[in-house]
Amino acid sequence: MILRIVDFALHQRFVVLAFVLLLTVGGIIAFYRLPIEAYPDVADVEVDVITLWPGHAPEEVERHITIPLENELNGIARVTFLRSISNFGLSNIRVLFLDGTDDYWARQPVQERIARAELPTDVKPGLYIIVPLVLFIIFVLLFSTFQSVGDALLIMLNLPFAIIGGTLALYLWGTNFSISAAVGYIAVFGVSVLDGVVLVSFIRQAISEDLGIREAIVRGCEMRFRPIIVTAIVAIIGFLPAALSHGIGAEIQRPLARVVIGGLISATAMTLLVLPAIYELLARRLERRQSIRAATS
Numbered sequence: 001m002i003l004r005i006v007d008f009a010l011h012q013r014f015v016v017l018a019f020v021l022l023l024t025v026g027g028i029i030a031f032y033r034l035p036i037e038a039y040p041d042v043a044d045v046e047v048d049v050i051t052l053w054p055g056h057a058p059e060e061v062e063r064h065i066t067i068p069l070e071n072e073l074n075g076i077a078r079v080t081f082l083r084s085i086s087n088f089g090l091s092n093i094r095v096l097f098l099d100g101t102d103d104y105w106a107r108q109p110v111q112e113r114i115a116r117a118e119l120p121t122d123v124k125p126g127l128y129i130i131v132p133l134v135l136f137i138i139f140v141l142l143f144s145t146f147q148s149v150g151d152a153l154l155i156m157l158n159l160p161f162a163i164i165g166g167t168l169a170l171y172l173w174g175t176n177f178s179i180s181a182a183v184g185y186i187a188v189f190g191v192s193v194l195d196g197v198v199l200v201s202f203i204r205q206a207i208s209e210d211l212g213i214r215e216a217i218v219r220g221c222e223m224r225f226r227p228i229i230v231t232a233i234v235a236i237i238g239f240l241p242a243a244l245s246h247g248i249g250a251e252i253q254r255p256l257a258r259v260v261i262g263g264l265i266s267a268t269a270m271t272l273l274v275l276p277a278i279y280e281l282l283a284r285r286l287e288r289r290q291s292i293r294a295a296t297s
Contacts, residue, residue, distance in 0.1 A: 016277050034167060066093065081094075135156075138193055142155055142156065154275065161266045165266025169262020173258050175258055180252045181255035181258075188263035198227060236261050236265070
């Protein structure tokens, strides 16, 4: 079966391209329709404002973070209780609303008031820094492994497909995008890159044994099909209980698990269907360039 799939992908590149475009368009549509909720709904009418400012004493956090935020949050309608805690590098303000207040209505004025607060310029959500850093580290590790920018970028093509699959999973499950969902994207990056590394490594090994490009790709997919599929299935089965849970902590577990499941499905399809076709295309072009250089020299 895997030989038929790989052969189809290598001969029907336009169909593979149509599949890629369809999946990409679906992911973009799902992203723009996906409701966003920064923090999971862990309480009926309670909003926690958590701000990180690493490396600063509690007194500095209180003066520059907590007090300005409290001044802005005071006066919100239906608020019954407001409490703040300033720790080392962390400010936590809890806003409690009257029973019966709609969750989204409660969050909206809090977000508007927070946006007006004058905070230090280096106070930013951590994921805006973590995600690019993770991608850069992944690229550096791939480049150091293969000593090839092309192979490193080819394997990193799994990452957009993992993002698209995770976004579609959130949309189809009706789950809001949250911080825990963002952490799920980072978690699925590792598994999706691992699948690409396993396949590309074996293809390069087969080429070094004097096999043709297409024969090496078919052999690599045939020999590494089972490890890639088993890795994805085991991870999906492991995250499935969390994706379907409704107990304590489910608000945090569900988005993360659903992102990982969707990302694994799309990244695995990318590894076995799209990556071989793109690898052959790039290898053929590189081969032609080398032959032209040899002829001209």
